Amino acid sequence: DAKRQGRNTWQWYCGDAIDNVAEHVVIRRELQEAIQAEQFEAYYQPIVDAVSGDIRSVETLIRWHHPTKGLVSPGVFMPIAEQTGQIIAIGRWVLDRACHDIAALNAGRERPLAVAVNISPMQFQRTGFMNEIKAALHASGLPPALLELEVTEGTLMTNTEQAVALLNEVRNLGISVALDDFGTGFSSLSYLRDLPISKVKLDILFIRGISKNAKNAAIVQGVITMAHHLNLAIVAEGIETREEQMDLQQRQCDLLQGYFFSKPLPFDVLKSLPPTLTPP
Ligand code: C2E
Ligand code: MG
Numbered sequence: 521d522a523k524r525q526g527r528n529t530w531q532w533y534c535g536d537a538i539d540n541v542a543e544h545v546v547i548r549r550e551l552q553e554a555i556q557a558e559q560f561e562a563y564y565q566p567i568v569d570a571v572s573g574d575i576r577s578v579e580t581l582i583r584w585h586h587p588t589k590g591l592v593s594p595g596v597f598m599p600i601a602e603q604t605g606q607i608i609a610i611g612r613w614v615l616d617r618a619c620h621d622i623a624a625l626n627a628g629r630e631r632p633l634a635v636a637v638n639i640s641p642m643q644f645q646r647t648g649f650m651n652e653i654k655a656a657l658h659a660s661g662l663p664p665a666l667l668e669l670e671v672t673e674g675t676l677m678t679n680t681e682q683a684v685a686l687l688n689e690v691r692n693l694g695i696s697v698a699l700d701d702f703g704t705g706f707s708s709l710s711y712l713r714d715l716p717i718s719k720v721k722l723d724i725l726f727i728r729g730i731s732k733n734a735k736n737a738a739i740v741q742g743v744i745t746m747a748h749h750l751n752l753a754i755v756a757e758g759i760e761t762r763e764e765q766m767d768l769q770q771r772q773c774d775l776l777q778g779y780f781f782s783k784p785l786p787f788d789v790l791k792s793l794p795p796t797l798t799p800p
């Protein structure tokens with residue numbers, strides 16, 4: 521009935537788990553169309569130097585322009601795409617798009633930007649992933665040093681030995697790896713010790729309300745200090761207020777990302793940003 525229908529629609533947009541099988545089937549079919557009809561768009565969110573506000577890199581965040589439902593969040597469709605395997609085609613598209621866009625952007629910039637691309641577990645574990653990366657770099661002309669892969673603890677957990685081998689291969693190409701959503705998964709400190717990564721992204725969960733939550737502040741400070749002793753750069757995700765920005769800066773966090781500086785932007789808007797973001 522209409523009420524149920526309404527509730528399900530609301531759930532869709534809020535990114536709750538989709539437990540309705542019929543709905544799942546619909547999204548699966550629509551994703552197939554989306555791949556063919558190129559309904560996806562790559563958005564880019566700046567990541568800035570915590571001290572200068574200079575944009576150092578951008579994170580690629582996929583958006584789905586659904587023909588009738590409007591913008592659908594990746595938190596909703598990416599888990600389904602992962603289950604169905606459609607993530608492979610979507611992931612390849614994002615990688616190509618991101619390398620292409622940022623190589624083009626850099627052609628007109630004095631100081632080149634790096635681009636981060638989120639990599640899902642299935643993408644990462646698939647044979648041929650390295651070839652996809654090489655192909656994207658080759659086709660776009662983006663130097664490997666300007667590409668960064670964001671992986672989560674969950675991605676690395678399944679087969680850690682294989683993951684280490686792949687990460688080493690990635691690093692040998694000159695590509696860097698960031699550990700995303702740090703602290704939310706089955707965080708293991710041995711990952712920080714053993715994996716060839718260069719950056720840790722502290723999850724928004726610990727940033728929100730940092731000034732009023734002494735426990736969050738303690739965790740954030742501890743992770744920043746630890747990362748630095750391990751020679752890892754650290755990024756704070758989800759900076760929304762000046763208070764948070766100043767707090768993280770004082771705590772020597774290297775890089776900041778969040779709505780306070782900029783929301784994720786379509787490529788055309790990204791192109792018109794100044795090199796330094798110093799919000800009012
Ligand atoms: P993520 O990689 O941890 O990305 C950060 C998320 O935080 C993004 O949500 C971003 O829009 C949001 N965010 C950034 N700044 C703020 C802020 O100040 N406040 C708040 N509340 N949120 C902020 P988004 O774009 O909805 O993406 C959600 C997740 O979907 C991503 O989390 C990532 O896991 C996944 N995702 C997005 N694009 C891709 C993609 O191309 N490939 C893969 N495999 N996953 C993707
Ligand atoms: Mg990410």
Ligand code: MG
Binds near residue numbers: 701
């Ligand atoms: Mg994250």
Ligand code: MG
Binds near residue numbers: 701
């Ligand atoms: Mg996240």
